[in-house]
Amino acid sequence: MSSENERSAEPGAGAPEQLALIRETVRRAKVPRAKPRTWRGAALAEELPVARVLVNKGVLHLDQYFDYAVPEELDADAQPGVRVRVRFGAGGRNIQGGRREGGGLIDGFIVERRADSDYQGALAALASVVSPEPVLGPDLLALCRAVADRYAGSLADVLQLAVPPRNGRAESKPSPDPLPPPPAPEPGTWERYGQGPAFLRALAEGGAPRAVWTALPGPHWPAEIAGAVAATLSSGRGALVVVPDGRAAGRVDAALTEALGTGRHALLTAESGPEKRYRQWLAVRRGSVRAVVGTRAAMFAPVRDLGLVVVWDDGDSSHSDDNAPFPHVREVLELRSAQGRCGFLLGGHSCTVEAAQLVESGWALPLLADRERLRRAAPLIRTVGDGELARDGAARTARLPSLAWGAVRDGLRSGPVLVQVPRRGYAPRLACERCRTPARCRHCAGPLEAPDQQDLNCAWCGRAERAWQCAECGSVRLRARIVGARRTAEELGRAFPAVPVRTSGRDHILDAVPDSPALVVSTPGAEPVAEGGYAAALLLDGWAMLGRPDLRAGEEALRRWTAAGALVRGQDEGGTVVIVAEPTERAVQALVRWDPAGFARRELAERAELGFPPVSRMASATGPAEALAAFLRTAGLPPGAEILGPVPVPSAGPGRPRRPGDAPPGETWERALIRVVPGRGAALARALKTALAARTAKGASDPVRIRIDPPDIG
Template sequence: TTSAPRPEASVAATARASSSAQCGPGSAIHTARGALVVVPDGRVAARVDTALTALLGEGHHALLTADAGPQKRYGQWLAVRRGAVRAVVGTRAAMFAPVRDLGLVAIWDDGDSSHSEPHAPLPHAREVLLLRAAHDRCAFLLGGTGCTVEAAQLVETGWALPMAADRERLRGAAPLVRTVGDAELARDEAARAARLPSLAWQAVRDGLKAGPVLVQVPRRGYVPRLGCERCRAPARCRHCAGPLEAPEQRELHCAWCGRGEPAWRCAECGGTRLRASVVGARRTAEELGRAFPAVPVRTSGRDHILDTVPGRPALVVSTPGAEPVAEGGYAAALLLDGWAMLGRPDLRAGEEALRRWLHAASLVRGQDDGGTVVVVAEPTLRPVQALVRWDPVGHAQRELAERAELGFPPVSRMAAVTGGPEAVAAFLTAAELPPDAEVLGPVPLPLTDPARPRRTGDPPPGELWERALLRVPPGSGAALAAALKSAQANRLARGGGEPVRIRIDPPDIG
């Protein structure tokens, strides 16, 4: 069991969402100790809040989310601080909740970027809860539909124990996952290049006979990315080099600076005609609505997120992370444009794509109930095969082994130093790095991915920054952090100049 308040009883749970762990806030409370649960967003927190209210009754736990408002949130925090309640559920900021006599800390879906604080000192909820578990000698529970490399490392080192459903139970609970393989290509030669191959259309038609169908699209908007029709070069703004987009019923304009581009011309070949290089969720919903005119189409994304949808036949088009829960589960799901997630220049591209696919697929009915998932991506790729086998743990273990061979985090400790070219060079010269530190770069920082919102630490649009990666072997992380802290303090004491940003163990290494 994981309710024993000892580090050796800690668990890294990588079971499917439907699997039940024999540990939770109720178990900790029954042993007269406190419990703290951190989840990615307010929607998940609300569902956990409802479940705990049914289990424990009113007034036995606190819900700490930004949606509650400052007055209610502060009242809940005071109740936790005074020991009036011993169980806390909340989003990222709840990792610091002053729960008395902790018996359990738990985090759900630690791979979600919402768990990473974008402001200094840039803590991650998983790392904070690990420190609290070791300091308070309490149990640690990590759960999710997927498995991160960090979770695999906890098990690999023996700090945590794995807890997962057996394969027989998993086969019955997980949906049938299909890819566009050789059989489909033999029947339909255009299936490999088609955005919606015949297999996907068939899955939608069959699924709508039994209930709602989920369609996951990586990009929001209508036509968020455009390219030249002749040479396929990305269409960019003449002023800031930002990506051009064509929102529904609006003129062409830049997604970064907002300037209009009524007379665009390709800088590579001089062409004047555009094509959609990326199709967004709204355009996908429009196309599916024309293909299935008698079926209602609903969208869920950044602008409007649905919490739940009825169990009646309908098409639900959603961006990753905004998928609503269907009553009775979805009859089928389509995972479109897999290349958009797998092709990102990021060390975590495969892990992140698999995590998002597993989350969407976990909302589909089990194979025993006819649930089907179709993923439109190259079937031979490792994340696609891991989805077909429903094996996130095996995927994470292989990723960990490759990172150990190449010296990438979390096996090594790494820091990113970002800023203008002169500022980064001066900082590296002044820093007294450990003898075993390896400096990679500096190199020009890649342009911000236009598909995601801008984050704290991104360079201003159109401004060229550089990034240097500093790598040290295990055991030298504290020395590296101390050296960078000292160099930054000395630099700021002298007046600073251009900004230099430092991030220990950056979550996204391009």
């Protein structure tokens, strides 16, 4: 006789009870377990067994966190901020219930440890902890999230810019112990500015002053930045300085070393190499070093107790990142200042329109010298119209008018002379042949261009211009011509055969030149520093600088000119700058008065009337024509958004580096500009990000690229 258990196991025996048991088992399996304890037989962490992970996938529709179970053996190392490896798409789920994506191991960061998960199902476990070094703190995470939202990008893409690649050898080395705060510095050359000593005093007392600083010409600005950093460190806080290139970083680095001694600051530039740069970055994150100077990527440096952020020469294009989502140093440091309630210093020899807006809005105060000090520090500026070029026989060989010829000759008696020539590769917009007034569209005031050398079209709205006539002089003839730096050097060498000629440009940039007679021909931005300052400077082809196809043409030209003029000796020492450009141009007059802040204020007022950035917010959308049109139809733009264009964009030609916004070689793309009124910039970014995420989630094959606040809308 069989037992009760044996009978129940026979086919058909106890079927209703077994069916009920199976249903109950299935029901229990579907109930989410708030606190997972095992995974595939392995024990999980006893406390906080869930890790919320940011996976390293920059696609917008996956721009959110994912939950993973923490195995017991990884409990100690799997802390917030560390790098991990996870199997994405094999059980790991979106906390909002998103579908699985792909498979395989990918990198990520733990952003939080939790006791439970919002996901209604079983969780995959962390595969491994790459390193127990916590590299992503809550402040850096919040900053990156704010940057991603502002630029309609993904958090993963911003973290790629903010956290440098890991170097195991650098991590294994301990960082030095932090040094005690230095004493508060004396004002030094900050006394030349009306509110300079008060600014330093506020930093030393733990305050958070915000200023737009128009620096006087001369070599003192690195030491003045070092003084502001020293004042901040004396209050027990940290400081961050971002400059446009390695040469400027080297000058500030030397000034900080002189002011603070060694061991108090870190230099973060690409020239340092990956291991040294990562070791310096770790020293900053660990709190061993409280001050940082570096180039663009240093804007995310995790400085402890940040008390001051400094950006020098914010108009330089190097401050705008060429990787998605294309953040700008100035905007990121503004966010850091607001989030961390720390001081903010935006400095330069010139003044951008964005800087003027910060002052006009009251967000920052101006930091200026009085006119008497400015007259002594600045060189004498003289102008000559480029229509007078080579009118006399003595100057014809060198393509110089008599005034410029005399300035070169006199300057060479006491030191080097700088000659600035527009960079090869500038694409100036068309201008009137007679008076050099830029040719603009009658509909939107955009720059006119002639792609086929015949028909005129607007580069902004795409409208054809069939009967252009100069609004200033009535001429109907246009011009577009530049003589490059190499040819200029050859011509000057023939004109002054006994004087050495040095060149500095893209292929070979000089850092410095000795204080001896020489001609230094340089492209904008590559001017070397002269010991004791240049005796004179020539700024050639000014009309070409002003004729760039860009809303910022005048602002950028003035920035380039003041940067060169600041390297020349002051007027008291006989320093002279001759600019070959029409004297009536507004930017030229601003240079003569050395009044970049006044020029920026007037530009800001005009842009406010026309609805141009930075008063309005603008975004560019670029892609194949059909894809771009479909994207704009479904983008859900905020009310009042205005679309300019679309217009064709150039493709990257053979041998030319591809810039953001260029079409791939052989493809035809278009670009549209989307403009909104002040106060709707965040809504525009959200709408574009949402539309792009939806497009990506549907697997659209044709790309559409978004850039918020494009630096070049010409």
